[in-house]
Amino acid sequence: MKPFSKKAFIAVVIAQALVLCFMIGKRVFILKTGTKVLLQCEPVDPRSLFSGDYVILNYKISSLSGDLFIDKADSLKKNDTVFVALGKDKEGKFWEAKAASSDRDALNKKDYPVVIRGTVKDPIFLGINIRYGVESYFVPQYEGLEIERELSQASVEISIAGSGESGISRLFLDDREVNFY
């Protein structure tokens, strides 16, 4: 067998390390510089083979009425990208959906400064189900069920970047932050 190129080998190792650094760096950037919003949620516990135990988080903004959409909601199909403008609710604690559109530019920054990006999961008649990429919270093994048992009201603080991309920064149970480390 021909000997392999040593330089190429080293280059690939470095590239793989850089990929990991990029993933970590991008997430840290969103969490550090993004707008913090608090969302109310309801969890269910499954298990991921590679990533371990995690809690599925479902938010109030996960299902939107078609009326909230500035443009036509009935033309939406599965996997379409949508943008949801968030604002604080009446109590001023949690954030809720104020408007939505499949076009980012339709939600002007002046009226809607905080916009989260999501993907249509299910465009059903009574509500449009949307996934934002913040629906999983990874917990140590066997801790998921325990959290669910203790739970009366969960809320999640997410960080939203200017592009609409978001990440989970903290999980609260009855206003207490959940921390495993």
Next chain:
Amino acid sequence: MPNNTSFLKILQTETKRWISEGIISSEQKDKILELYPAEAAAGSEKKKKNVHLPAIIIGMAAVLLCVGIILFYAANWKNMPPVVKIVQVFILLFSTYGAAYYFLAVNEGHRALGRAFLMIGMVAFGAGITLTAQIFHISAHPTNGVLAWALGVLIMSWVARERWGYYLAMVLLFVWNSWEFAQYGNPNYIFILFIIVLFATFYNSKDKVGSVFMFFMFMLWFYQVNGYWFNKEIFGTDFEVAGPVFAFLHIPFGVVLVGLGMLGDKNKTLEATCKIMRVFGWIFIFGPLVGFSWPLDLETNYLTFNKESIPFTIEYIVLIAMAGGTLILLAKKNIKIVLLAAITAFSLVMLVLPMGHKSTLMITTHLGLLALMFGMLYSSYITAEDNEIERVMGFVFFVMLISLKGVGFFSMGIASASGNFYIAYCLGFIIFATVCFLINQVLGILVGREEKEFPVIIINAVCAIMGFLIIYALSFKLENQNSVFNAQAIVLVMLFLFLFMALGLYLYLWTISPEKLILSLSAIVFFCSAFVLFISGPSISWVIYSLIFNILLFVFIGVLIYYSTRVNSKALANLAIAAFMIHITTRYFDVFWDLLSGAALFLITGALGLAGGWLLEKNRRKLLQRIADSEQHITKGSE
């Protein structure tokens, strides 16, 4: 004497072929191979030396370590801060790749260890990706993580020329593709690029197993993309219109697979893949024809060039063009393409005909099937190339065709308007089976002219068994039978088509066949069946049917027994006698079930059975002895 284990391998393969062509006997083959004991011993020694225990242990240890790493991070240990976990992964990544580099490039004496560390390094990269997702709770489009992992593994495997890395990349890409399609409904057109890249790497590294896997991955992608095209919302396709088109396009696709298989099967790396392609190809040609050769009510007459099947019509045309291209490549290599060219032309005809129209569908598919059976078997015996696959599959398809038609016609007869066309369907099968039988005789004669032996017994036996079963099924009480002339037009069209085909074949065979006996005997059954088919109707009493079919059954069995003595076939004689027993037993119970009480029936039956069985066994032995004596007489005569 040559001292060469590869020479012995070639000799072992070639001597098998010489035996099948009648050049040498099996005893002569053993004598030839006994001349090279040293090569045989060296070959087995080499095989023993290839088992390397330390490498196996290292490989297993690597697998265990990989699984352990995945499970360790999946457990998401409490009290281990994320920063610690991230640092651990980078340490693991650099240390394993570093060790791999050392053992593969610096100190090359422990290659197995180096490869093991390389695999662990690749898994560590994947663990890093999943760990990052876990720490930051990333769940948006998780398939991207699998893709990144797969690409990292693929590139590293290519650089390090690591075969097991390619397999890992293949598994990861398969997971990525399946997940994308299942969760996001993504057809993943781009997956074909990865298949091509992986195939090229397996081919370059002479990996036969990898090449085979790539074929199956390609087939998965093919059905995935086509499945996506059935999406009515996106493509406007209607399954009832597009479904048959998708089935028919398998015919030119089959030609492409068979052709490419023939082109590549001399290549050692691609040999297994090409054989599999040929098998799939022939199944794709045969399958749609037999699947649609039934009186189906399709949505519309014109299935192709229909707005509800556009993507599949385009695909059909592309595949015909590809089939044409494949034929050109085959012709350039002087490989005979008559059969494949005929199939390609046939698929082109199917493209433009109104295949949704019942008569067109039935006539086209049936003629196509019979031509295919003849073509496959004839070309597999006549051409010089290695056509073992076509030969075996030809017989398998022919047997399947006759059996399926028998079961199908019988079922349709029962289902037809409360069984009113039961006789029509069953006798219709007899006529179809006669055509198959006659095609088989033609093959026997034409192949025999090339001084090769064609085993006519196979299809003859299937026709005989199915024929017996159908006539047996007809020998029961039949009432309220409708005349065949009241059936749908297509039924009459098909009946007359096969009748004329059978008559034409009989005339042809009568002029060319030296063996008139079997023709005459089969003609008795054929003409009797045709006669009953056309006279049957509501005016005929069930008693008449019963008499006719029971006599026909006796005639059929008698024909089989007589023929078994003429061809000295013990198997056929035993089969005929078994058929006779089944018939007699059935008729006995038919007649006496109502006449005698339960106990009397069984007592008398038992006594009769003992006596009858003894008589029959005595006569069977006499018959078999006569056959055996006749065989001995022939053997002594030839000596």
